[in-house]
Amino acid sequence: MFSIEDVVLPALEKPLYWLGAVTAAWLSLCSVYRLLAGFKVWVLGNGLLVSPTKLGKWAVVTGATDGIGKAYAEELARRGFSIVLISRSQEKLDEVSKEIGSKCGVETKTIAADFSSVNIYSKIEDGLAGLEIGVLVNNVGISYSYPEFFLSVPNLDNFIDTLVNINITSVCQMTRLVLPQMTERKKGAILNISSASGMYPVPLLTIYSASKAFVDFFSRGLQAEYKSKGVIIQSVLPFFVATKLSKIRRPTLDKPSPERYVAAELNTVGLQTQTNGYLPHAIMGWVSTALLPASILSTHVMGMALSQRARYLKKQKQG
Structure with missing residues (x-):
């Protein structure tokens, strides 16, 4: 049967x-x-793309006097771009301008502007008038002085306005100023420096994390809009880089110097709309977003933030 x-x-x-x-x-x-x-x-890589002959004579870098911004200005100058440096301190701008000019022999221009204010963009527009801008690096940004619960952030009202103006408004307004001529020439690249903190919520750095998520979504949306116009708009999401902002002094393999990070990141332009910019960071991004469950990642990030907060407050009491 x-x-x-x-x-x-x-x-x-x-x-x-x-x-x-x-x-x-x-x-x-x-x-x-x-x-x-x-x-x-x-x-x-795609390093040959980022050149004045393929994109345009001038590169504009915001937050250009320290860290990643300064590294972008130096690397782009090394590749032959004339550089517009935009930052708050004219004294620091003059120092970096002189340094780049002597090292790379390119033309430089400085514009002193405080991005925490919103009435600076007519001045910047005047300073950029007549320049063939091939690259814009929207790098200027601020974070928390230490991890903190939202309602306990010192001077919260002003901090919200300042962070939004610097991290979000600057990206939108600078893009507004340079994008028209790029679309007219059908070439150019806008690199918006977001953060790995914008890939997932980071408790105790909530406003910063959310602002960087905005930069990421803004960049990817604009790339979809203007790709057919010949303009590259890239979202750059680094993990920790050894800068003053990150408070990391010594570079390591997973926490590179700004120079090493920028040299690697520029080779991804035109290949990745959204990039971590550096191979170890790309691996970290894949592990944290594709492999780890969101609940485990959130618990881990919260634990790290609480630990950093406790160390900071303890140090403040001792001081």
Whole structure:
């Protein structure tokens, strides 16, 4: 006698076999594609794209006197761009301008502007008038002085306005100023420096994290709008880089110097709309967003923030 299993199982074996074979083939193809794409981005790169001949004579960098901003200004000058440096302190601007001019032999221009204010953009527009801008690096930004609960952030009312003006409004307004001529020439690149903190919520740095998420979404939306116009708009999401803002003094493999980070990031322009900019950071981004469950990541990030907050407050009491 035949049981129902004798009839059903043979009928299922062949479809299940082909389903498994197709799934395995698809996963293999996806893996090969990812490996080839990663090789193209992180080994071959696209460094020849970011040049004055392909994008335009001038590069504009905000927050250009320290850290990542200064590194962008120096690297772009090394590649032959004339540089417009925009930051708050004219004294620091003059120092960086002189340094870049002597090292790279390119033309420089400075514009002193405090991005915590919103009435600066007519002055910046006048300063950029007549320049063929090939690259804009929207780098200026601020974070918390230490991790803190939202309602306990010192001088919260003013802090909200200042952070939004610097981290969000500046990106929108600077883009407004340079994008028209880029679309007219059908070439140019806008690099918006977001943060890995914008890839997922970071408790106790909530306003900062949310502002960087805005920069990321703003960049990706604009890229979809203006890709057909020949303009590259890239969202850059670094993890920790050894800068004053991060309070990291010594570079390591996963916390590179600004110079090392920027040299790697510029090779991704035109290859990735959204990038962590640096291979170790890309691996960290993949692990934190694709592998770790959101609840575990949130608990881990919250624990780190609470620990940093406790150390800061303890140090303040001792001081």
